[in-house]
Amino acid sequence: MRVKALVHLAWEAIVRNRARSLLTMLGMIIGVAAVVITISIGVGARESISAQITGLGSNLLIVIPGSVNLNGVRTGTGAASTLTPDDGLAIAKLPKVAAVSPGVGMHAQVIAGENNWYTAVQGVAPTFTYIREWHLASGSFFTDADDAASAKVCVLGQTVIENLFPGGASPLGKTVLIRNVPFTVIGTFARRGQSASGQDQDDVIVIPFTASMQRLTGTTFVNVIAVSAADQASIPLVQNEIFGLLRQRHRIVAGMDDDFDVRNLQDIANAAAASATTMEFLLAGVAVVSLLVGGIGIMNIMLVSVTERTREIGLRIAVGARSAAILLQFLIEAVVLSGVGGLIGVLLGVIVAGAVAIFGHWPMAVPITGVLLAFSFAALTGIFFGYYPASKAAHLDPIEALRFE
Protein backbone atom coordinates (compact mmCIF):
# COMPACT_ATOMS: atom_id res chain seq x y z
CA MET A 1 0.00 0.00 0.00
CA ARG A 2 1.76 3.07 -1.23
CA VAL A 3 1.61 6.53 0.30
CA LYS A 4 0.31 7.92 -2.99
CA ALA A 5 -2.75 5.69 -2.74
CA LEU A 6 -3.26 6.80 0.87
CA VAL A 7 -3.05 10.48 -0.06
CA HIS A 8 -5.58 9.80 -2.81
CA LEU A 9 -7.82 8.06 -0.28
CA ALA A 10 -7.53 10.94 2.17
CA TRP A 11 -8.25 13.47 -0.54
CA GLU A 12 -11.39 11.56 -1.60
CA ALA A 13 -12.64 11.47 1.98
CA ILE A 14 -12.09 15.22 2.29
CA VAL A 15 -13.81 16.02 -0.99
CA ARG A 16 -16.72 13.74 -0.08
CA ASN A 17 -17.35 15.90 3.00
CA ARG A 18 -16.63 19.25 1.39
CA ALA A 19 -18.54 21.52 3.75
CA ARG A 20 -17.31 19.84 6.89
CA SER A 21 -13.73 19.71 5.64
CA LEU A 22 -13.82 23.43 4.91
CA LEU A 23 -15.21 24.21 8.37
CA THR A 24 -12.54 22.00 9.92
CA MET A 25 -9.84 23.76 7.96
CA LEU A 26 -11.17 27.16 9.01
CA GLY A 27 -9.30 27.01 12.30
CA MET A 28 -6.10 26.16 10.46
CA ILE A 29 -6.74 28.81 7.79
CA ILE A 30 -7.22 31.52 10.39
CA GLY A 31 -4.26 30.32 12.44
CA VAL A 32 -1.82 30.25 9.53
CA ALA A 33 -3.16 33.50 8.09
CA ALA A 34 -2.68 35.08 11.52
CA VAL A 35 0.93 33.88 11.68
CA VAL A 36 1.71 35.17 8.18
CA ILE A 37 -0.04 38.48 8.82
CA THR A 38 1.61 39.13 12.17
CA ILE A 39 5.07 38.25 10.91
CA SER A 40 4.73 40.40 7.82
CA ILE A 41 3.23 43.29 9.77
CA GLY A 42 6.04 42.98 12.30
CA VAL A 43 8.71 43.00 9.60
CA GLY A 44 6.98 45.78 7.68
CA ALA A 45 6.61 47.90 10.80
CA ARG A 46 10.25 47.36 11.69
CA GLU A 47 11.40 48.41 8.25
CA SER A 48 9.10 51.40 8.43
CA ILE A 49 10.51 52.41 11.85
CA SER A 50 14.09 52.10 10.72
CA ALA A 51 13.25 54.08 7.58
CA GLN A 52 11.74 56.80 9.76
CA ILE A 53 14.76 56.90 12.02
CA THR A 54 17.30 57.02 9.22
CA GLY A 55 14.99 59.68 7.76
CA LEU A 56 15.88 61.88 10.73
CA GLY A 57 19.20 62.49 9.07
CA SER A 58 21.87 60.85 7.03
CA ASN A 59 24.37 58.98 9.20
CA LEU A 60 23.51 61.33 12.00
CA LEU A 61 25.41 61.72 15.27
CA ILE A 62 24.17 64.06 17.94
CA VAL A 63 26.58 65.74 20.37
CA ILE A 64 24.84 67.04 23.47
CA PRO A 65 26.17 68.60 26.70
CA GLY A 66 26.42 66.36 29.74
CA SER A 67 24.95 66.92 33.20
CA VAL A 68 26.30 69.41 35.71
CA ASN A 69 27.05 68.86 39.34
CA LEU A 70 26.28 72.06 41.27
CA ASN A 71 27.08 71.61 44.97
CA GLY A 72 25.90 68.02 44.81
CA VAL A 73 22.75 68.70 42.80
CA ARG A 74 23.05 66.90 39.53
CA THR A 75 21.06 68.14 36.59
CA GLY A 76 19.95 65.92 33.75
CA THR A 77 21.91 65.25 30.62
CA GLY A 78 21.96 68.22 28.24
CA ALA A 79 21.67 70.83 30.95
CA ALA A 80 25.32 71.78 31.06
CA SER A 81 26.61 74.70 29.04
CA THR A 82 29.76 73.19 27.66
CA LEU A 83 29.40 73.00 23.88
CA THR A 84 30.43 75.96 21.80
CA PRO A 85 30.19 76.76 18.09
CA ASP A 86 33.99 76.35 18.03
CA ASP A 87 33.59 72.73 19.10
CA GLY A 88 31.43 72.34 16.01
CA LEU A 89 34.09 73.90 13.80
CA ALA A 90 36.73 71.55 15.27
CA ILE A 91 34.50 68.51 14.67
CA ALA A 92 33.96 69.63 11.07
CA LYS A 93 37.68 69.28 10.50
CA LEU A 94 37.73 65.59 11.52
CA PRO A 95 38.12 63.08 8.68
CA LYS A 96 34.96 61.24 7.56
CA VAL A 97 32.76 64.08 8.75
CA ALA A 98 30.50 65.31 5.96
CA ALA A 99 28.74 68.17 7.68
CA VAL A 100 28.27 69.78 11.09
CA SER A 101 25.46 71.98 12.32
CA PRO A 102 25.45 73.54 15.79
CA GLY A 103 21.98 74.00 17.13
CA VAL A 104 20.38 76.26 19.70
CA GLY A 105 16.81 75.78 20.61
CA MET A 106 14.18 77.80 22.42
CA HIS A 107 10.46 78.20 22.51
CA ALA A 108 8.90 81.58 21.85
CA GLN A 109 5.65 83.34 21.12
CA VAL A 110 5.96 84.47 17.49
CA ILE A 111 3.82 87.08 15.79
CA ALA A 112 2.99 87.71 12.15
CA GLY A 113 0.47 90.48 11.47
CA GLU A 114 -2.66 89.70 13.49
CA ASN A 115 -1.69 86.10 14.25
CA ASN A 116 0.55 84.71 16.94
CA TRP A 117 1.74 81.19 17.78
CA TYR A 118 3.92 79.50 20.39
CA THR A 119 6.50 77.36 18.68
CA ALA A 120 10.03 76.00 18.71
CA VAL A 121 12.71 78.31 17.34
CA GLN A 122 15.82 76.43 16.24
CA GLY A 123 19.08 78.13 15.42
CA VAL A 124 21.13 76.00 13.02
CA ALA A 125 23.84 76.13 10.36
CA PRO A 126 23.18 76.07 6.57
CA THR A 127 24.19 72.38 6.56
CA PHE A 128 20.98 71.65 8.51
CA THR A 129 18.92 70.71 5.44
CA TYR A 130 21.62 68.26 4.31
CA ILE A 131 22.12 66.69 7.71
CA ARG A 132 18.42 66.26 8.44
CA GLU A 133 17.59 65.41 4.83
CA TRP A 134 14.83 67.96 4.94
CA HIS A 135 13.86 69.67 1.72
CA LEU A 136 12.28 73.04 1.17
CA ALA A 137 8.79 73.47 -0.25
CA SER A 138 9.48 77.01 -1.45
CA GLY A 139 12.08 79.76 -1.22
CA SER A 140 15.63 79.07 -0.17
CA PHE A 141 17.62 78.21 2.93
CA PHE A 142 20.05 80.67 4.49
CA THR A 143 23.73 80.60 3.56
CA ASP A 144 27.09 80.79 5.31
CA ALA A 145 26.99 84.53 4.63
CA ASP A 146 23.68 84.81 6.50
CA ASP A 147 25.27 82.84 9.32
CA ALA A 148 28.32 85.07 9.45
CA ALA A 149 26.11 88.15 9.45
CA SER A 150 23.65 86.77 12.02
CA ALA A 151 21.04 87.61 9.40
CA LYS A 152 17.45 88.03 10.58
CA VAL A 153 16.01 85.45 8.19
CA CYS A 154 13.87 82.40 8.91
CA VAL A 155 12.47 79.26 7.32
CA LEU A 156 9.02 78.10 8.50
CA GLY A 157 7.60 74.62 9.06
CA GLN A 158 4.14 73.88 7.63
CA THR A 159 2.33 73.92 10.98
CA VAL A 160 3.72 77.38 11.74
CA ILE A 161 2.63 78.60 8.30
CA GLU A 162 -0.91 77.29 8.89
CA ASN A 163 -1.13 79.19 12.15
CA LEU A 164 0.65 82.43 11.27
CA PHE A 165 -0.45 82.76 7.65
CA PRO A 166 -3.87 81.13 7.38
CA GLY A 167 -5.57 81.41 4.03
CA GLY A 168 -2.87 79.88 1.88
CA ALA A 169 -1.02 83.02 0.75
CA SER A 170 2.74 82.52 0.39
CA PRO A 171 4.60 83.73 3.51
CA LEU A 172 7.79 84.37 1.54
CA GLY A 173 9.08 87.90 2.13
CA LYS A 174 6.75 88.45 5.08
CA THR A 175 8.01 89.38 8.51
CA VAL A 176 7.75 87.27 11.64
CA LEU A 177 8.42 88.75 15.05
CA ILE A 178 10.38 86.46 17.33
CA ARG A 179 10.73 88.00 20.78
CA ASN A 180 10.00 91.27 19.04
CA VAL A 181 12.91 90.87 16.64
CA PRO A 182 11.69 90.96 13.03
CA PHE A 183 12.81 88.03 10.86
CA THR A 184 12.14 87.82 7.13
CA VAL A 185 10.70 84.58 5.80
CA ILE A 186 12.97 83.28 3.03
CA GLY A 187 11.80 79.70 2.74
CA THR A 188 9.31 77.04 3.80
CA PHE A 189 9.96 73.41 4.68
CA ALA A 190 8.27 70.46 3.01
CA ARG A 191 5.79 68.69 5.31
CA ARG A 192 7.43 66.04 7.42
CA GLY A 193 4.67 64.79 9.71
CA GLN A 194 5.10 63.21 13.10
CA SER A 195 8.37 62.00 14.47
CA ALA A 196 8.75 58.45 15.77
CA SER A 197 7.92 59.77 19.25
CA GLY A 198 4.79 61.53 18.03
CA GLN A 199 6.05 65.11 17.93
CA ASP A 200 4.89 67.44 15.17
CA GLN A 201 8.12 68.03 13.26
CA ASP A 202 6.51 70.77 11.18
CA ASP A 203 5.88 73.00 14.22
CA VAL A 204 9.23 74.83 13.99
CA ILE A 205 10.93 78.04 12.85
CA VAL A 206 14.54 77.70 11.77
CA ILE A 207 16.95 80.65 11.89
CA PRO A 208 20.76 80.99 11.68
CA PHE A 209 22.26 79.87 15.00
CA THR A 210 24.35 83.01 15.15
CA ALA A 211 21.21 85.10 14.94
CA SER A 212 19.61 83.05 17.70
CA MET A 213 22.63 83.36 20.00
CA GLN A 214 23.34 87.01 19.42
CA ARG A 215 19.93 88.52 18.82
CA LEU A 216 17.57 86.35 20.87
CA THR A 217 19.24 84.48 23.73
CA GLY A 218 22.60 86.11 24.16
CA THR A 219 24.20 82.79 25.06
CA THR A 220 27.61 81.63 23.84
CA PHE A 221 26.87 77.95 24.19
CA VAL A 222 24.96 75.67 21.89
CA ASN A 223 22.42 73.00 22.90
CA VAL A 224 23.44 70.46 20.36
CA ILE A 225 25.87 69.77 17.56
CA ALA A 226 24.49 67.63 14.77
CA VAL A 227 27.19 65.75 12.86
CA SER A 228 26.75 63.87 9.63
CA ALA A 229 29.28 61.10 9.02
CA ALA A 230 30.52 60.51 5.48
CA ASP A 231 28.91 57.08 5.36
CA GLN A 232 27.14 54.62 7.61
CA ALA A 233 30.24 52.46 8.13
CA SER A 234 32.25 55.34 9.57
CA ILE A 235 29.65 56.29 12.19
CA PRO A 236 31.37 54.43 15.07
CA LEU A 237 34.78 55.83 14.02
CA VAL A 238 33.50 59.41 13.92
CA GLN A 239 31.77 58.89 17.25
CA ASN A 240 35.05 57.82 18.86
CA GLU A 241 36.96 60.67 17.31
CA ILE A 242 34.44 63.21 18.59
CA PHE A 243 34.84 61.76 22.07
CA GLY A 244 38.63 62.11 21.82
CA LEU A 245 38.51 65.57 20.35
CA LEU A 246 36.04 67.03 22.81
CA ARG A 247 37.80 65.47 25.83
CA GLN A 248 40.92 67.20 24.65
CA ARG A 249 39.18 70.52 24.01
CA HIS A 250 37.31 70.40 27.31
CA ARG A 251 40.42 69.25 29.18
CA ILE A 252 38.87 66.11 30.57
CA VAL A 253 41.46 63.72 32.02
CA ALA A 254 41.08 60.06 32.74
CA GLY A 255 38.79 59.47 35.70
CA MET A 256 36.69 62.56 35.11
CA ASP A 257 33.12 62.38 33.83
CA ASP A 258 32.60 63.62 30.29
CA ASP A 259 30.74 66.90 30.14
CA PHE A 260 29.11 65.91 26.88
CA ASP A 261 27.69 62.86 25.17
CA VAL A 262 27.62 61.64 21.59
CA ARG A 263 24.49 59.78 20.52
CA ASN A 264 24.24 57.57 17.55
CA LEU A 265 20.84 57.31 15.88
CA GLN A 266 21.70 53.79 14.80
CA ASP A 267 21.47 52.77 18.46
CA ILE A 268 18.03 54.30 18.68
CA ALA A 269 17.06 52.50 15.49
CA ASN A 270 18.30 49.23 16.94
CA ALA A 271 16.33 49.78 20.14
CA ALA A 272 13.21 50.48 18.13
CA ALA A 273 13.80 47.40 16.00
CA ALA A 274 14.27 45.35 19.15
CA SER A 275 10.93 46.54 20.47
CA ALA A 276 9.35 45.68 17.12
CA THR A 277 10.86 42.20 17.44
CA THR A 278 9.36 41.81 20.89
CA MET A 279 5.99 42.83 19.50
CA GLU A 280 6.47 40.35 16.69
CA PHE A 281 7.14 37.53 19.16
CA LEU A 282 4.06 38.50 21.10
CA LEU A 283 1.88 38.44 17.99
CA ALA A 284 3.48 35.19 16.85
CA GLY A 285 2.63 33.72 20.26
CA VAL A 286 -1.00 34.67 19.79
CA ALA A 287 -0.89 33.19 16.29
CA VAL A 288 0.60 29.94 17.58
CA VAL A 289 -2.22 29.68 20.10
CA SER A 290 -4.75 30.07 17.30
CA LEU A 291 -2.91 27.35 15.36
CA LEU A 292 -3.20 25.09 18.40
CA VAL A 293 -6.92 25.83 18.57
CA GLY A 294 -7.14 24.99 14.86
CA GLY A 295 -5.33 21.72 15.54
CA ILE A 296 -7.75 20.83 18.31
CA GLY A 297 -10.57 21.52 15.84
CA ILE A 298 -9.02 19.05 13.44
CA MET A 299 -8.66 16.45 16.20
CA ASN A 300 -12.32 16.94 17.07
CA ILE A 301 -13.55 16.45 13.54
CA MET A 302 -11.22 13.51 12.98
CA LEU A 303 -12.65 11.84 16.09
CA VAL A 304 -16.16 12.44 14.77
CA SER A 305 -15.07 11.12 11.40
CA VAL A 306 -13.57 7.96 12.93
CA THR A 307 -16.79 7.31 14.85
CA GLU A 308 -18.91 7.98 11.79
CA ARG A 309 -16.83 5.67 9.64
CA THR A 310 -16.50 2.89 12.20
CA ARG A 311 -18.12 0.36 9.84
CA GLU A 312 -15.87 1.45 6.99
CA ILE A 313 -12.85 0.94 9.24
CA GLY A 314 -14.16 -2.48 10.30
CA LEU A 315 -14.60 -3.44 6.67
CA ARG A 316 -11.12 -2.27 5.73
CA ILE A 317 -9.63 -4.33 8.56
CA ALA A 318 -11.73 -7.35 7.51
CA VAL A 319 -10.58 -7.18 3.89
CA GLY A 320 -6.98 -7.15 5.06
CA ALA A 321 -5.84 -3.64 5.96
CA ARG A 322 -2.96 -3.74 8.42
CA SER A 323 -3.45 -1.42 11.38
CA ALA A 324 -0.55 0.70 10.10
CA ALA A 325 -2.47 1.28 6.86
CA ILE A 326 -5.54 2.47 8.79
CA LEU A 327 -3.37 4.67 11.00
CA LEU A 328 -1.67 6.21 7.98
CA GLN A 329 -4.96 6.73 6.18
CA PHE A 330 -6.42 8.86 8.97
CA LEU A 331 -3.14 10.54 9.81
CA ILE A 332 -2.70 11.57 6.19
CA GLU A 333 -6.28 12.77 6.11
CA ALA A 334 -5.55 15.02 9.10
CA VAL A 335 -2.30 16.24 7.58
CA VAL A 336 -3.94 16.92 4.21
CA LEU A 337 -6.71 18.83 6.01
CA SER A 338 -4.23 20.93 7.93
CA GLY A 339 -1.88 21.25 4.97
CA VAL A 340 -4.59 22.46 2.59
CA GLY A 341 -5.89 24.70 5.37
CA GLY A 342 -2.36 25.99 5.83
CA LEU A 343 -1.99 26.69 2.12
CA ILE A 344 -5.27 28.62 2.01
CA GLY A 345 -4.17 30.39 5.20
CA VAL A 346 -0.87 31.45 3.58
CA LEU A 347 -2.74 32.86 0.57
CA LEU A 348 -5.22 34.68 2.79
CA GLY A 349 -2.42 35.95 5.00
CA VAL A 350 -0.44 37.32 2.06
CA ILE A 351 -3.54 39.09 0.73
CA VAL A 352 -4.41 40.63 4.10
CA ALA A 353 -0.77 41.55 4.80
CA GLY A 354 -0.64 43.26 1.40
CA ALA A 355 -3.79 45.21 2.18
CA VAL A 356 -2.46 46.22 5.61
CA ALA A 357 0.82 47.31 4.03
CA ILE A 358 -1.07 49.50 1.57
CA PHE A 359 -3.20 51.11 4.29
CA GLY A 360 -0.32 51.35 6.75
CA HIS A 361 1.96 52.95 4.13
CA TRP A 362 4.84 50.64 4.79
CA PRO A 363 6.72 48.23 2.61
CA MET A 364 4.97 44.91 1.92
CA ALA A 365 7.16 42.24 3.46
CA VAL A 366 6.15 38.57 3.58
CA PRO A 367 9.30 36.74 4.60
CA ILE A 368 9.49 33.30 3.02
CA THR A 369 10.81 31.87 6.30
CA GLY A 370 7.66 33.05 8.03
CA VAL A 371 5.47 31.42 5.41
CA LEU A 372 7.41 28.15 5.61
CA LEU A 373 7.31 28.29 9.39
CA ALA A 374 3.55 28.77 9.46
CA PHE A 375 2.95 26.07 6.87
CA SER A 376 5.20 23.46 8.45
CA PHE A 377 3.75 24.25 11.84
CA ALA A 378 0.30 23.62 10.37
CA ALA A 379 1.39 20.26 8.97
CA LEU A 380 3.02 19.34 12.30
CA THR A 381 -0.19 20.31 14.09
CA GLY A 382 -2.01 17.94 11.74
CA ILE A 383 0.32 15.08 12.61
CA PHE A 384 0.21 15.85 16.33
CA PHE A 385 -3.56 16.24 16.62
CA GLY A 386 -4.34 13.64 13.95
CA TYR A 387 -2.39 10.88 15.68
CA TYR A 388 -4.84 10.20 18.50
CA PRO A 389 -7.94 9.76 16.29
CA ALA A 390 -5.91 7.77 13.75
CA SER A 391 -4.55 5.41 16.38
CA LYS A 392 -8.07 5.03 17.75
CA ALA A 393 -9.21 3.97 14.26
CA ALA A 394 -6.28 1.60 13.81
CA HIS A 395 -7.02 -0.23 17.04
CA LEU A 396 -10.75 -0.76 16.53
CA ASP A 397 -11.98 -4.32 16.97
CA PRO A 398 -13.19 -5.29 13.48
CA ILE A 399 -16.10 -7.36 14.80
CA GLU A 400 -17.40 -4.53 16.99
CA ALA A 401 -16.76 -2.03 14.21
CA LEU A 402 -18.73 -4.05 11.63
CA ARG A 403 -21.69 -4.28 14.02
CA PHE A 404 -21.59 -0.54 14.76
CA GLU A 405 -24.82 1.22 13.84
Next chain:
Amino acid sequence: MRDAPVVALVDVRKSYPIGEQRFYALDGVDFTLNAGEFVAIMGPSGSGKSTLMHVIGLLTRPTSGQYLFEGQDVSSFSADELADLRSRRLGFVFQSYNLLPRTTALENVELPMVYAGVAEDEQRTRALRALEIVGVPEMAAHVSNQMSGGQQQRVAIARALVNDPSLILADEPTGALDTKSSEEIMNLFARLNAERGMTILLVTHEPSVGRKAKRVIMFRDGKIVADGPTDEIFKREIMAL
Protein backbone atom coordinates in the same frame (compact mmCIF):
# COMPACT_ATOMS: atom_id res chain seq x y z
CA MET B 1 0.32 -27.98 1.70
CA ARG B 2 -1.92 -28.36 -1.25
CA ASP B 3 -3.96 -31.21 0.19
CA ALA B 4 -4.48 -29.73 3.64
CA PRO B 5 -8.08 -28.79 4.44
CA VAL B 6 -8.85 -25.08 4.08
CA VAL B 7 -10.01 -24.95 7.68
CA ALA B 8 -9.31 -27.42 10.45
CA LEU B 9 -10.55 -26.64 13.98
CA VAL B 10 -9.59 -28.92 16.87
CA ASP B 11 -11.42 -28.46 20.19
CA VAL B 12 -11.75 -24.73 19.67
CA ARG B 13 -13.21 -22.69 22.52
CA LYS B 14 -14.00 -19.01 22.71
CA SER B 15 -15.14 -17.60 26.03
CA TYR B 16 -16.00 -14.19 27.42
CA PRO B 17 -16.08 -13.23 31.08
CA ILE B 18 -19.55 -12.37 32.32
CA GLY B 19 -19.21 -11.16 35.86
CA GLU B 20 -17.53 -13.95 37.82
CA GLN B 21 -18.36 -16.63 35.28
CA ARG B 22 -17.26 -17.30 31.74
CA PHE B 23 -19.62 -17.56 28.82
CA TYR B 24 -18.59 -20.06 26.15
CA ALA B 25 -19.61 -18.82 22.72
CA LEU B 26 -17.69 -21.78 21.26
CA ASP B 27 -17.54 -24.82 23.49
CA GLY B 28 -15.22 -27.38 21.96
CA VAL B 29 -15.71 -27.22 18.19
CA ASP B 30 -14.09 -29.77 15.90
CA PHE B 31 -14.62 -28.92 12.28
CA THR B 32 -12.92 -29.54 8.96
CA LEU B 33 -13.63 -27.71 5.72
CA ASN B 34 -12.09 -28.96 2.49
CA ALA B 35 -11.48 -27.06 -0.72
CA GLY B 36 -14.51 -26.93 -3.00
CA GLU B 37 -17.09 -27.39 -0.24
CA PHE B 38 -20.26 -25.29 0.09
CA VAL B 39 -21.29 -25.37 3.73
CA ALA B 40 -24.11 -23.68 5.63
CA ILE B 41 -23.87 -23.23 9.38
CA MET B 42 -27.36 -23.09 10.82
CA GLY B 43 -28.66 -22.49 14.27
CA PRO B 44 -30.75 -20.15 16.38
CA SER B 45 -29.45 -16.67 17.13
CA GLY B 46 -27.02 -16.66 20.04
CA SER B 47 -25.90 -20.18 19.26
CA GLY B 48 -22.35 -18.99 18.55
CA LYS B 49 -22.40 -19.42 14.77
CA SER B 50 -21.29 -15.83 14.18
CA THR B 51 -18.43 -16.26 16.64
CA LEU B 52 -17.37 -19.37 14.74
CA MET B 53 -17.42 -17.30 11.57
CA HIS B 54 -15.22 -14.61 13.18
CA VAL B 55 -12.73 -17.20 14.40
CA ILE B 56 -12.54 -18.86 10.99
CA GLY B 57 -12.34 -15.40 9.36
CA LEU B 58 -9.27 -14.58 11.47
CA LEU B 59 -11.03 -11.55 12.95
CA THR B 60 -10.63 -12.90 16.48
CA ARG B 61 -8.49 -15.56 18.12
CA PRO B 62 -9.90 -18.59 19.93
CA THR B 63 -9.38 -18.78 23.69
CA SER B 64 -8.08 -22.33 23.36
CA GLY B 65 -7.83 -25.12 20.82
CA GLN B 66 -6.03 -25.35 17.51
CA TYR B 67 -6.86 -23.61 14.24
CA LEU B 68 -5.06 -24.67 11.07
CA PHE B 69 -5.77 -22.48 8.06
CA GLU B 70 -4.56 -24.22 4.90
CA GLY B 71 -2.41 -26.39 7.14
CA GLN B 72 -0.74 -23.51 9.00
CA ASP B 73 -1.28 -23.03 12.72
CA VAL B 74 -2.39 -19.41 12.83
CA SER B 75 -2.34 -19.05 16.62
CA SER B 76 1.25 -17.80 16.49
CA PHE B 77 0.60 -15.32 13.65
CA SER B 78 1.03 -11.62 14.31
CA ALA B 79 -1.81 -9.16 13.69
CA ASP B 80 -0.16 -8.03 10.45
CA GLU B 81 0.28 -11.61 9.24
CA LEU B 82 -3.41 -12.28 9.94
CA ALA B 83 -4.31 -9.08 8.03
CA ASP B 84 -2.26 -10.28 5.05
CA LEU B 85 -3.98 -13.69 5.17
CA ARG B 86 -7.40 -12.00 5.24
CA SER B 87 -6.52 -9.84 2.27
CA ARG B 88 -5.11 -12.67 0.09
CA ARG B 89 -6.84 -15.87 1.20
CA LEU B 90 -10.26 -14.81 2.55
CA GLY B 91 -13.31 -13.04 1.19
CA PHE B 92 -16.08 -11.62 3.39
CA VAL B 93 -19.75 -11.09 2.57
CA PHE B 94 -21.91 -9.37 5.19
CA GLN B 95 -25.62 -9.13 5.86
CA SER B 96 -25.55 -5.34 5.43
CA TYR B 97 -23.27 -5.42 2.32
CA ASN B 98 -20.89 -2.88 3.92
CA LEU B 99 -20.06 -1.11 0.68
CA LEU B 100 -18.25 2.21 1.13
CA PRO B 101 -20.84 4.99 0.84
CA ARG B 102 -20.61 7.48 -2.04
CA THR B 103 -18.10 5.20 -3.75
CA THR B 104 -18.53 3.45 -7.10
CA ALA B 105 -19.00 -0.31 -7.37
CA LEU B 106 -15.67 -0.58 -9.19
CA GLU B 107 -13.79 1.20 -6.39
CA ASN B 108 -15.54 -0.96 -3.81
CA VAL B 109 -14.39 -4.11 -5.58
CA GLU B 110 -10.86 -2.72 -5.89
CA LEU B 111 -10.60 -2.16 -2.12
CA PRO B 112 -9.15 -5.59 -1.09
CA MET B 113 -6.59 -5.36 -3.91
CA VAL B 114 -5.41 -1.99 -2.57
CA TYR B 115 -4.40 -3.75 0.66
CA ALA B 116 -3.06 -6.83 -1.12
CA GLY B 117 -0.67 -4.60 -3.07
CA VAL B 118 -2.04 -5.36 -6.55
CA ALA B 119 -0.76 -2.98 -9.27
CA GLU B 120 -3.22 -0.22 -10.15
CA ASP B 121 -3.93 -1.11 -13.78
CA GLU B 122 -4.40 -4.75 -12.83
CA GLN B 123 -6.85 -3.71 -10.11
CA ARG B 124 -9.18 -2.23 -12.72
CA THR B 125 -9.26 -5.25 -15.05
CA ARG B 126 -9.67 -7.70 -12.18
CA ALA B 127 -12.45 -5.64 -10.59
CA LEU B 128 -14.31 -5.45 -13.90
CA ARG B 129 -13.98 -9.20 -14.38
CA ALA B 130 -15.28 -9.85 -10.86
CA LEU B 131 -18.32 -7.64 -11.55
CA GLU B 132 -18.95 -9.68 -14.70
CA ILE B 133 -18.74 -12.95 -12.78
CA VAL B 134 -21.42 -11.81 -10.30
CA GLY B 135 -23.56 -10.49 -13.18
CA VAL B 136 -23.53 -6.71 -12.64
CA PRO B 137 -20.86 -5.37 -15.02
CA GLU B 138 -23.14 -2.42 -15.88
CA MET B 139 -22.99 -1.23 -12.24
CA ALA B 140 -19.25 -0.50 -12.33
CA ALA B 141 -19.60 3.30 -12.38
CA HIS B 142 -22.65 3.42 -10.12
CA VAL B 143 -22.34 4.75 -6.62
CA SER B 144 -23.29 2.22 -3.94
CA ASN B 145 -26.38 4.05 -2.68
CA GLN B 146 -27.89 4.13 -6.20
CA MET B 147 -28.13 0.33 -6.27
CA SER B 148 -30.80 -2.10 -5.06
CA GLY B 149 -30.04 -4.43 -2.17
CA GLY B 150 -29.53 -7.40 -4.49
CA GLN B 151 -27.16 -5.42 -6.69
CA GLN B 152 -25.21 -4.18 -3.66
CA GLN B 153 -24.82 -7.73 -2.36
CA ARG B 154 -23.56 -8.86 -5.79
CA VAL B 155 -20.96 -6.08 -5.72
CA ALA B 156 -20.01 -7.22 -2.22
CA ILE B 157 -19.58 -10.79 -3.49
CA ALA B 158 -17.43 -9.49 -6.35
CA ARG B 159 -15.32 -7.73 -3.71
CA ALA B 160 -15.02 -11.00 -1.75
CA LEU B 161 -13.80 -13.05 -4.72
CA VAL B 162 -11.62 -10.49 -6.48
CA ASN B 163 -8.40 -11.62 -4.80
CA ASP B 164 -9.19 -15.25 -5.72
CA PRO B 165 -9.39 -16.37 -2.07
CA SER B 166 -9.35 -19.95 -0.89
CA LEU B 167 -12.47 -19.33 1.22
CA ILE B 168 -15.49 -17.04 1.03
CA LEU B 169 -17.21 -16.38 4.35
CA ALA B 170 -20.80 -15.11 4.18
CA ASP B 171 -22.56 -13.99 7.36
CA GLU B 172 -26.35 -14.00 6.80
CA PRO B 173 -25.82 -12.79 3.21
CA THR B 174 -29.55 -12.78 2.46
CA GLY B 175 -30.71 -11.39 5.80
CA ALA B 176 -31.52 -7.96 4.39
CA LEU B 177 -32.96 -9.10 1.06
CA ASP B 178 -36.46 -9.92 -0.21
CA THR B 179 -37.29 -13.50 -1.19
CA LYS B 180 -36.54 -13.08 -4.88
CA SER B 181 -33.17 -11.33 -4.43
CA SER B 182 -32.35 -13.78 -1.71
CA GLU B 183 -32.93 -16.68 -4.07
CA GLU B 184 -30.79 -15.02 -6.76
CA ILE B 185 -27.90 -14.47 -4.35
CA MET B 186 -28.03 -18.10 -3.20
CA ASN B 187 -28.07 -19.27 -6.81
CA LEU B 188 -25.01 -17.10 -7.41
CA PHE B 189 -23.18 -18.76 -4.49
CA ALA B 190 -24.18 -22.20 -5.79
CA ARG B 191 -22.94 -21.32 -9.27
CA LEU B 192 -19.62 -19.92 -7.95
CA ASN B 193 -19.15 -23.19 -6.05
CA ALA B 194 -20.18 -25.46 -8.91
CA GLU B 195 -18.54 -23.68 -11.82
CA ARG B 196 -15.49 -22.14 -10.19
CA GLY B 197 -14.93 -24.56 -7.36
CA MET B 198 -15.02 -21.77 -4.79
CA THR B 199 -15.07 -22.89 -1.17
CA ILE B 200 -17.97 -21.17 0.56
CA LEU B 201 -18.97 -21.11 4.20
CA LEU B 202 -22.16 -19.28 5.04
CA VAL B 203 -24.06 -18.63 8.21
CA THR B 204 -27.85 -18.44 8.16
CA HIS B 205 -30.89 -19.15 10.28
CA GLU B 206 -33.24 -19.48 7.30
CA PRO B 207 -33.86 -23.09 6.22
CA SER B 208 -34.66 -21.99 2.63
CA VAL B 209 -31.20 -20.44 2.40
CA GLY B 210 -29.37 -23.28 4.07
CA ARG B 211 -30.99 -25.77 1.74
CA LYS B 212 -28.90 -24.43 -1.18
CA ALA B 213 -25.65 -25.58 0.43
CA LYS B 214 -24.20 -29.05 -0.08
CA ARG B 215 -23.36 -29.62 3.57
CA VAL B 216 -25.12 -28.32 6.65
CA ILE B 217 -23.84 -27.94 10.19
CA MET B 218 -26.35 -27.46 12.98
CA PHE B 219 -25.05 -25.32 15.80
CA ARG B 220 -26.48 -24.90 19.27
CA ASP B 221 -25.02 -23.47 22.51
CA GLY B 222 -21.53 -23.20 21.08
CA LYS B 223 -21.45 -26.82 19.90
CA ILE B 224 -21.94 -28.66 16.64
CA VAL B 225 -25.00 -30.83 17.10
CA ALA B 226 -25.29 -32.20 13.58
CA ASP B 227 -23.05 -32.26 10.50
CA GLY B 228 -23.78 -33.93 7.18
CA PRO B 229 -25.09 -33.65 3.62
CA THR B 230 -27.90 -31.12 3.28
CA ASP B 231 -30.73 -33.54 2.44
CA GLU B 232 -29.91 -35.83 5.35
CA ILE B 233 -29.68 -33.05 7.90
CA PHE B 234 -32.85 -31.39 6.67
CA LYS B 235 -34.75 -34.66 6.93
CA ARG B 236 -33.52 -35.28 10.47
CA GLU B 237 -33.24 -31.87 12.07
CA ILE B 238 -35.46 -29.35 10.34
CA MET B 239 -38.43 -31.67 10.43
CA ALA B 240 -37.86 -32.13 14.13
CA LEU B 241 -38.07 -28.39 14.75
